[in-house]
Amino acid sequence: xxxxxxxxxxxxxxxxxxxxxxxxxAWMREYIGGRGLAARYLYEEMDPTAxxxxxxxxxxFATGPLTGTPVPCGARYMVVTKGALTNAITTSxxxxxxxxxxxxxxxxxxxxxxxxxxxxxxxxxxxRVEIRDAAQYWGKGVFETEDGLREELGIPALRVSCIGPxxxxxxxxxxxxxxxxxxxxRSGVGTVMGSKNLKAIAVRGTGGVDIxxxxxxxxxxxxxxxxxxxxxGRKSFTELGTAATIDLTNAFGGLPxxxxxxxxxxxxxxxxxxAVKDTRMVxxxxxxxxxxxxxxxxxxGEHSEKYMVNVHPRNWKTAGEGxxxxxxxxxxxxxxVGDLDAVLKANxxxxxxxxxxISMGSTLASAMELYQTGVIGDDDVETPLTFGSAxxxxxxxxxxxxxxxxxxxxxxxxxxxGEKFNRPEVFMGSKGQEFPAYxxxxxxxxxxxxxxxxRGGCHLRAWTPGPESSTxxxxxxxxxxxxxxxxxxxxxxxxxxxxxxxxxxAGGPMEKIAPCVSAATGHPYSMDExxxxxxxxxxxxxxxxxxxxxxxxxxxxxxxLLKEPHTDGPSKGVTVNLEFMLPIYxxxxxWDPEGVPSPEKLTELxxxxx
Amino acid sequence: xxxxxxxVPDRCTGCMQCELACSWVxxxxxxxSKSVIRVNVFDEEASYAPYTCLQCDEAWCxxxxxxxxxxxxxxxxxxxxxxxxxIGCHLCTIACPFGTVFTTPKSDTATKCNLCGxxxxxxxxxxxxxxxxxxxxxxxxxxEPWTERVNSNYVEAATGAx
Numbered sequence: 001x002x003x004x005x006x007x008x009x010x011x012x013x014x015x016x017x018x019x020x021x022x023x024x025x026a027w028m029r030e031y032i033g034g035r036g037l038a039a040r041y042l043y044e045e046m047d048p049t050a051x052x053x054x055x056x057x058x059x060x061f062a063t064g065p066l067t068g069t070p071v072p073c074g075a076r077y078m079v080v081t082k083g084a085l086t087n088a089i090t091t092s093x094x095x096x097x098x099x100x101x102x103x104x105x106x107x108x109x110x111x112x113x114x115x116x117x118x119x120x121x122x123x124x125x126x127x128r129v130e131i132r133d134a135a136q137y138w139g140k141g142v143f144e145t146e147d148g149l150r151e152e153l154g155i156p157a158l159r160v161s162c163i164g165p166x167x168x169x170x171x172x173x174x175x176x177x178x179x180x181x182x183x184x185x186r187s188g189v190g191t192v193m194g195s196k197n198l199k200a201i202a203v204r205g206t207g208g209v210d211i212x213x214x215x216x217x218x219x220x221x222x223x224x225x226x227x228x229x230x231x232x233g234r235k236s237f238t239e240l241g242t243a244a245t246i247d248l249t250n251a252f253g254g255l256p257x258x259x260x261x262x263x264x265x266x267x268x269x270x271x272x273x274x275a276v277k278d279t280r281m282v283x284x285x286x287x288x289x290x291x292x293x294x295x296x297x298x299x300x301g302e303h304s305e306k307y308m309v310n311v312h313p314r315n316w317k318t319a320g321e322g323x324x325x326x327x328x329x330x331x332x333x334x335x336x337v338g339d340l341d342a343v344l345k346a347n348x349x350x351x352x353x354x355x356x357x358i359s360m361g362s363t364l365a366s367a368m369e370l371y372q373t374g375v376i377g378d379d380d381v382e383t384p385l386t387f388g389s390a391x392x393x394x395x396x397x398x399x400x401x402x403x404x405x406x407x408x409x410x411x412x413x414x415x416x417x418g419e420k421f422n423r424p425e426v427f428m429g430s431k432g433q434e435f436p437a438y439x440x441x442x443x444x445x446x447x448x449x450x451x452x453x454x455r456g457g458c459h460l461r462a463w464t465p466g467p468e469s470s471t472x473x474x475x476x477x478x479x480x481x482x483x484x485x486x487x488x489x490x491x492x493x494x495x496x497x498x499x500x501x502x503x504x505x506a507g508g509p510m511e512k513i514a515p516c517v518s519a520a521t522g523h524p525y526s527m528d529e530x531x532x533x534x535x536x537x538x539x540x541x542x543x544x545x546x547x548x549x550x551x552x553x554x555x556x557x558x559x560x561l562l563k564e565p566h567t568d569g570p571s572k573g574v575t576v577n578l579e580f581m582l583p584i585y586x587x588x589x590x591w592d593p594e595g596v597p598s599p600e601k602l603t604e605l606x607x608x609x610x
Numbered sequence: 611x612x613x614x615x616x617x618v619p620d621r622c623t624g625c626m627q628c629e630l631a632c633s634w635v636x637x638x639x640x641x642x643s644k645s646v647i648r649v650n651v652f653d654e655e656a657s658y659a660p661y662t663c664l665q666c667d668e669a670w671c672x673x674x675x676x677x678x679x680x681x682x683x684x685x686x687x688x689x690x691x692x693x694x695x696x697i698g699c700h701l702c703t704i705a706c707p708f709g710t711v712f713t714t715p716k717s718d719t720a721t722k723c724n725l726c727g728x729x730x731x732x733x734x735x736x737x738x739x740x741x742x743x744x745x746x747x748x749x750x751x752x753x754e755p756w757t758e759r760v761n762s763n764y765v766e767a768a769t770g771a772x
Contacts, residue, residue, distance in 0.1 A: 069640050070630040070735065097626070104641060157643070180653065206715060208633065208641025225737070283656040286625035291737035293623035297656040318654035 002212035003065030003520030004028050009107045009129065011122060013196055014055060014114030018129045023108060029523050030606065032496035032530075033108060034064035035091045036537035038080035041111065042089065043540055043610065048548035052082040052188070053170065053195035055115040061102065061161075061201075062109050064498020068100035068209045068288070071221055071516045072228055072508055073500035075099060075288035077184075082548070083455060084188030084195070085172045085359065085413050086432040089544045090455040092175075092189045094161075095287035095500055096182030101159035104205025116197035121162075123153065124203045134199035139165060141352040142177045143313055149202045162200035163190045164354025166401040170194055171411040173359035173434075177351060181295075181321035182287065185356040187433055187455050212522030220515040224508050228291060231507030237294040238284065240273030242325035242502075245437075246333075247272055248469055253571030254442020256435070257333045258387045259365035260428045260558075263439045263566045267338025271328045275340055282319055292506055295321050303341045307394040313352040322347040323357075326459070329437035330361025335368060335393050342390035346397045353401035359413060362434035364396050366414040366426040367406070375421050381406045428561075431456030431554050440561050440576045443468045445480035447576035448585050451555045452484070454541040460501055462487040477577040481585035486531065493534030536605045539589075539597050543610060552595040555582060612687040615723075615730060616749035617660050620756060621740035624651050624658035631735035635726055646712055646723045647732045647741075655763055660741060662732070663710040663723035665689055671722070674705035679720070688725040696720050 006028070011018040023037070031037040038060040050056035059081045066074040077099030083090035102110060105124050112122075116131065119138040123130045137145045146160040161178035167190035174190030175183040184190075211217045228234045236244055246268050249255040253263035269275060276296055285295035299319045300306075313320070323331070323343055331346040332338065350357040364385070370376045371385035378384060382405050383392050399407030409417045414427040414434055429435050433456025440447035445464030450457045462484040468474040472483070490510055494501055497517055504510065510530060518525045525533075545554075561576045586593060590601035602608045629645035637644045647662035669689045672680045679695035680702060682688070698718040703711045711722045723730075725743075733743040 070627055070634075100642075104643065206641070206643040208637070208639030208644065210639050214638075229737075284623045285656070286623035288626050289630060290623070290625045291627065293625065293738075295623075299656070315654055319656040320654075 001522055002210040003069070003517065004033060005103060005106050005108050005209075007107050008109035008111060009124070010111045010113065011129065011131070012113045013116040013120065013131065013198060016131050020127065030533065031537060032064060032493065032517060032525070032533055034062045034076070034498050035078045035080060035492065035495040036533060036540070037496070038062035038078060038109060039089065039091070039537055039540050039544065041109070042080055043544050046082070048082065048089075048544050050082065052084045052087060052192055055113075055196075057082050057192055057195075059112040059189070059192050059196065060109060063099045063103050064496055065517055065521050066513070067498030068103035069211070069516075069520060070289050071499055071513065072225055072291040073287065073289060073503045074498055075290060076495070076498050076500055077102065078495060079176055079184040079189040081189055081192050083433070084170070084191035086187050086456045088431050088455060088548060088550055089541050090187035090189060091495065091541070092184040092186050093460070093495060093501075094176070094178055094182050094184040095290070096179030097288045098159045098161045098178035098182070098203065099498070100288045101203045101205050103209055104207050105203055106205065106207050110201070112196065112198065115195065119197050119199055121149070121200040121202060122198065124201065126204070126206055137199050138168060141165065141311070141313060142354050143180050143315065143352050145200055146180055149200060153202060155204050158202055158204050160200055160202050162354075163193050163198075164352060164401065166353045166355040167191060167194035168199075169401065169403050169411065171355060171401060171403070172413040172416070173356040173363070175354050175356050177354050181351050183351070183356070186358065186458070190354050211520050213519040217516065217519035220512070220519055224512040224516065225291060227512060228503065228507035234292055234506035237292045237502060237506055240277060241294045241296050243271065243276055243323065243328050244273035245325045246328065249438060249442065249465065251570070252442045252465070252469060252474055253566060253569040254439045254465065254474070255329065255333055256428070256437065256439040258336045259334060259362070259369045259426065260439060260560055261369070262569070263442050263571045264569045265333035265338070268333065270338045270340055271323075271332045271343060276323065276328075280340060280344065285321060287500065290500065292502060294324070294502060296324070297321055298344055300341060300344060306341050307345055307390055309349075309395050309398045311349070311352075311398055313348055315348060316345065320348045320351065322351065326436050327357035327361070330358045331393060333437075334361050334365040336387035337390050337393050338388070339390045342393050345394050349394065349397040349401070353398070355397070355401055358436050359434045360397060360400060360410075362428060363410050363414040363417065364393065366418060366428065367410060369426045370421055370423060375423055425559050428558055429457040430556060431550070433457045438465055439571065440557070441566060441574045442571040443474050444477050444574070444576060445472070445484060447557055447561060447578050448481050448581040449484050449488075451557050451578055451582065452488075452585055454538065454545060461491050466505070475571070475574045477580045481581045481588055485585060485588040488538055489531050489534035491534070492537045493530045496533060496537060532605070536607065539601065539605055539607060540610070542597060543607070546596060555595060612746055613743050614665065614746045614749050615662065615725070615733065616742045616744045617662075618740050618742075618752045619657060619659040620752065621738045622649065622658040622660055623738055624649055625737065627735040627737060628660055628732035628741055631731035635731040636721070644714070646710070646721055655760065657760065660732070661708065661710060663689065664708060665723070665725070670705040670707065671702035671711050674701045676701065683724065683727070686725045686728045688723065690724045691720045691722055693717075693719050
């Protein structure tokens with residue numbers, strides 16, 4: 001056996017005990033690993049109705065069989081838990097170097113249970129596992145925490161994942177950050193870690209990942225690398241990063257602007273891939289084993305004195321990563337801010353304070369709409385929350401992480417904030433999670449993808465703008481559900497392997513990855529089986545959500561997308577026809593009209609006993 | 611003329627494919643901790659620097675070894691550890707001015723770059739040509755402009771100038 005280590009580390013933070021366990025071989029084969037395997041454990045072990053911020057919630061870090069191997073972009077780990085933002089199962093993915101290091105320490109999975117009695121961090125050095133006092137790091141930013149741990153433990157090669165002040169202060173959309181600028185970003189996984197009083201997980205692994213069939217494995221790796229080398233998608237990611245997507249979405253009227261009030265942003269060119277590359281970028285940066293290097297390292301240089309706030313992450317003077325597409329949109333177009341320096345500062349504040357820039361930007365945009373419509377006024381806020389205000393953007397990122405002033409409201413996310421001010425319609429999201437950077441009125445298929453995603457509004461489960469900008473009519477609902485279902489299965493299976501989803505658009509589709517999984521693990525995976533595993537994972541997540549109390553009513557979209565079309569631009573006059581797409585989606589999934597998986601479907605997927 | 615590894619830090623993205631390839635060839639597993647090429651990351655300088663043995667003409671590791679366990683590979687000029695002879699005294703790791711002789715955790719013997727017998731896996735694996743295996747007179751052209759830039763960054767950081 002290879003690829004997998006076959007072991008998991010279970011740590012109980014309440015009692016301070018830990019155990020190393022074998023993972024059932026049948027489960028590894030049935031789920032490949034990562035997201036699916038973790039969902040299987042969560043389903044087995046946890047009451048889905050538990051409070052996400054209570055000790056009953058479990059926090060699982062999961063790598064895949066290809067994490068830590070030279071398969072291009074085999075860097076990923078998944079955080080699987082009950083989301084603080086969504087009250088649904090969440091599966092938050094991150095790259096960098098931390099996931100591979102956990103694997104080198106000997107573990108496919110890390111399961112955290114309970115709640116530490118005081119601020120603590122977890123130190124893992126191969127089979128040495130310690131829960132240590134984190135008093136000196138509590139309150140510190142992500143950058144300082146990582147550097148501090150490396151110095152305290154005296155291990156230069158240490159890899160750190162941690163929360164920032166936002167996680168400590170239970171901001172509902174706090175991230176778990178690793179390698180300073182990489183994030184398991186969405187649904188409040190950092191909030192869950194904060195509720196467990198766990199500041200950081202510091203890992204050093206000196207073991208290796210073994211391979212079942214070395215010759216076949218290296219052949220499959222080099223075939224995939226050769227394919228990616230000359231792929232135009234790969235070249236674009238390398239040259240312009242993900243922010244190149246701004247040009248695409250803006251052209252289709254699908255770049256949500258000012259809290260989805262418009263579909264095009266007049267300052268889009270100030271934030272796109274070329275703007276970043278030509279004005280602020282100094283270097284590419286790759287995650288572990290990545291042959292794309294979409295990461296942008298930027299310097300503010302002489303512009304570092306703009307928009308000063310109370311905290312000053314060190315890298316404002318030197319260099320830091322970002323912005324990528326989603327952050328550039330949420331902190332830029334969605335708040336109406338067209339100043340790249342303000343967006344960069346806000347992005348770096350989110351990274352250092354440990355917050356999801358998508359939810360941060362989108363929640364601020366919702367608050368700006370409340371301010372625009374007079375629901376809140378100058379008495380409620382320290383700085384006018386005017387759309388386009390760069391000062392407000394940077395300051396409110398800080399105020400949110402520390403829950404200062406109106407930041408306390410923002411820290412709850414747009415859904416809870418909107419409800420508090422009796423304006424639930426300002427929340428642009430589903431299942432409590434703010435949407436990312438695609439307006440479904442510009443790309444109809446995103447409507448059904450958003451509404452049905454198990455973790456709430458998400459762009460990583462079925463990216464319809466690809467086909468909708470090339471081979472499909474972006475404004476018709478026909479054919480969209482039929483495309484979304486298998487795509488969700490494919491991306492889910494992809495997440496299970498430990499390979500970054502971006503390779504799919506860069507010449508490394510699942511057809512190229514499956515042979516790598518087979519050779520690494522020694523278990524032959526056909527494409528049919530791979531897609532079935534994605535479907536199995538999707539369904540077990542769905543079953544978990546249903547047990548948590550979610551219903552068909554949660555597969556919904558805000559009124560704005562369903563009833564209020566844009567008045568100009570390429571997506572003028574279009575609304576989202578979810579009423580048409582959702583029943584087709586349920587049918588394609590083999591679910592009943594209420595969105596419950598049928599007994600036949602569960603039997604087909606081997607889930608009948610659940 | 612013999613060939614050498616020409617490492618160009620400006621092209622490196624910090625992906626560690628070289629460490630993976632090295633550990634695979636040297637130990638048969640993907641374990642960066644066992645690699646004899648290492649990538650140093652200076653993240654706030656946006657700089658990544660792979661480093662490994664320079665195969666010095668005057669090799670202090672060889673001079674320091676009390677049991678002649680480091681020999682020259684006639685084909686490549688690489689200084690190669692003869693594992694069966696190594697007594698694990700670590701003197702070579704201290705003698706090396708560049709810190710590129712390592713020890714193997716379990717056996718405690720010395721381990722260092724042997725140029726993979728003339729086909730270095732790190733150079734093959736590097737996706738950005740930051741590591742090339744070239745004739746010695748073609749190496750090193752990047753060095754002066756690079757040190758100049760890195761030094762000026764440090765001066766900026768030290769003086770607070772932008």
